[in-house]
Amino acid sequence: MASSGSANTGRYGTAVVIGGGLAGCLAAWALRGKARRIVVVERDRYPQQPGFRPGTPQGHHAHLLLEGGRRALEDLLPGIGAELDAREARLVDVPRGMSWLSSAGWMPRFHSGLAFLSCTRPVLDHTVLERVRTEPSIEFLEGTAVLGVLGDDEGLTGVRVRTKGADGGTETEIHAELVVDASGRSSAMPDWLAEAGFARAPEERVDPGVAYASRLYHRPADADPDMPAVYLQTKAPDQPRFGVLLPVEGDRWLVTVGGMRGAEPAPGEAGFAAGLEQLRDPLLRDLVAGAEPAGEVRGFRPGPGVRRHYERRSPDGLVVVGDAACTFNPVYGQGISTAVLGARALRDAVRAHGIGRAGAQEARRGIAAAAADAWLMSSSEDVRFPTTTGGPAGAAVRIQHRYLDRVIARAAVDESVCLAFVAVMGLTRPPTTLFHPKVLWPVLRGA
Template sequence: MRSAIVLGGSLAGMLAARALADFATVTVVERDALPDGPGPRRGLPQARHTHVLWSGGARAVEELLPGTADLLRGRGAHYVPVPTDMVVLSPRGWFRRWEESHHTLLCSRELLDWAVRRQVLGHERVTALENTTADGLLGGADAVTGVRVRRADGTEDTLTADMVVDATGRASRASSWLRDLGLPAPAERRIDPGLVYASRVFRAPAAVRALGRFPTVIVQADPRQAPGRGASLVMIEDGRWIVTLFGTRGGEPDGDADAFTGFALEAPRHPIVGRLIAHAEPLTEVTLTRSTANYRRYYERMRRWPEGFAVLGDALAAYNPSYGHGMSTAAQSAVALRDTVRRRGWGSPGLARRVQRAVAGPVDTAWVLAVGQDVLYPGATEHGPTLRDRAAAAYVDRLLHTATGNGWVARRVTDVTSLERPVSVLGDPRLPLAALRGPRRPQLGGPPLTGEETAAAGLSAPSVTASD
């Protein structure tokens, strides 16, 4: 019987396991004990921060696991039309709440992981080996044939398989494992603006809970004004708001609960998030994370690549979390994994290299979006942004400026940010002309909350601007 091993039982790993279950029996090797329900686990500390599943990722999850969206919404997840129910201050001004073009699914990371894990582990061909750590690859430079593992009691073992997928996240050791097999390290790029994340969960006001919805609120950082500081507020299940504050090098939030609301009011470019939570009831302490650097490992460019091995998820590329693209690209990469195996055939020569190139496709769009702004911050790279970096950032900046008052341009931008279409659509020759002309409507003077939303949140009318 054909067999596969997936290293890592988080979202990327579980979706990869489901992708491979169409062709083989799959063992998921996970170093933690996986909770039975939507609960925390040691290996997923970032679960306490804001997570967004953009429509491009949601469609990919649904393709692999039909019914996931209904399962999540039945448990309280929110379907948020984009940009209709988003209140966003971009580096170039407030976006209008145009007619729906895309959407996001919003819930806690714990709920999402549980929904995916429940369905994947319910598949007859998928099993999980918990409390087990992968220590290295079996095989050689031409082919990977399995993994060495260490169990919680210290005993070691070997597991053989026709294919091994590394989805162990930011802590991936794939580069060193490949070196142990006699292969060179991949090219890598790292862009680190020194971003620090601080998150806290609040109970939404009673009127908001009665309303049953609230727009996502995002104050983006402006890389032209270092340090960059911002905030986001999203509604998740059980009538809760999860609020994440962030700042780059020299403007970081800290873990002090007493200072959380003060930072939200004073540090970002607009105090809307601070005003929303000023009288909300905090339900948790503050969670702080510093592991936020963007990095990209170019495995698909390696001259030699072993059969039977692939890398995806954060093990391949990780991004500034404020863009919310990690989960969606992992889901799209899992679909690319399945489709490549289906098209080429299990065990076909060169399959692993084709898989590695295919899973890199969704990564490229998210990478361009993430680094296009972050590369401009002081200290983000060793030698500063390249001329190409600056030119790309200037073009995107002009598009964002135009999108504040041009619905067609806004739609093209959200086509990409939602990961519904590749970044190449921004090369549409009509876009530079539209960007040159600029926005068709004047800038909004403040956050476009409706009167109903303003009242439900307990804000005074002068602090906001009605939807345009």
């Protein structure tokens, strides 16, 4: 392995990125200029136009890029917002552009200067992929599966891969100074590390048993233009169902209904219709009643939220980003934003320290920090539901819940508190913002 250190920031060697989805493409882009060769290993083959891929089973469902992730994406790929706008991605002002039923009631609608980006996952992925393909140092191995990692006493030294073919495929080795795992929720890196003789990273798990179903609709011509998005939240512990309507390209709506363990929607159209009926408010059901379906109902069970602490234990030469490092309950909409923030942390680390030992260590710390607030919020909310397994517990969590309940209640009637809450949920401010005197005093006074 090439020598490392904070002074070694020049271009050298090879970096391998496992997975060519959004997180993998952004990780490859983050490494440009710091590795002579960047190889993205992707098991699927990309469609020529934006389209769903087998490797992203959650791709048919609602995705949004929170304000914090949207800013980070523009920082990584300047001008990408305009390219997404040209493909009809929708920018939704929060909370002005939403009919948002929180656990305490309807949120006020006012201009905050904060927004989220809404489009189908294929549009986002394809727009980013097109930009990344413009970089000459990045090459893509499509239709290629990673079989395991290579290593020695100092750390990882590459990966073993098999390229699909009519004859069963060809196995080869790719040697690299840095391996980046961006293979998503199904990451096999813990097993690969064990097979190579390395210790697994410590893990945290929380499983609320969430499941959901989604369907695209054509937006009715007479739809209210002041209602571009709808969010009907759960209300723990006795109302574990949620519903979402997001505007997406093609003048369509992407509608999702779901619930925590014990309240999952049944399969198919009948289950989807029942899920709409069981929501806390009839708004979403009534909107969909006048809309023409633009696709079939698709269900998804994402599995538990998992946070792997590679910043605490990892062999040299390894960095893990996106869902492979930390995956959340998708209800909170944090996943792709956290992946973008992690890619930016990787970029900043290799800019300062190169792709050797010091750069990888700094990247692991930065990626963990980028996910910390989102994990704290999502895992703490998940354990409100009595059917959740794992997650934080104890008196501190109960106190946190009581205080957050008061924040949300005040936010429903106080725009300044609502703005602070939206900033925290949008990953532009840390959760400690909710304890600032300008928020604390109105919350303690009550609604």
